[in-house]
Amino acid sequence: MALQTEKKTSLTGYSMIDGKQVVYLNANITTETAGNTNINQSITNQEMYRANLDECRKDIGAFQTAVWAIEDEMIAEAHPAE
Template identity: 45%
Template sequence: MLEVNKNITLTGISKIDGVQVAYMSASISTDGGNGANVNETITNQEVYNANKAQVRADIAEFKNKVYEMEDELTKVTE
């Protein structure tokens, strides 16, 4: 039997002086039942090492956006 799931995908890029340093993605189930699957990848280790505070702040901001989307979906499914 076929089961189809609908997800929302969010992506983000952390840049320092126009250089991509990190890539983030999240997949959120639209039924609100499962927590988001969040991934982060450092794409430029040298620039990351020199700018950890800013890149970490960008990652935290991305996660907050994911949480906001989860909360919106939870309201819709309740």
């Protein structure tokens, strides 16, 4: 038998407007899925989301960037340059 390991990271984010949660974001990143991570997004306050589209979308973009950074780290660890 050979030991197999898998690194997992859960990332959760919230787009907040005036102290209220407007968007919930979550991603579960593993060494197996790095580069193909599914990001879950839920609008928790539709009215505030529509009134603050630009701010919410910036937060969503920042979350995607954070996911990519974690994926890049995991890929580099799993496949070090030779």
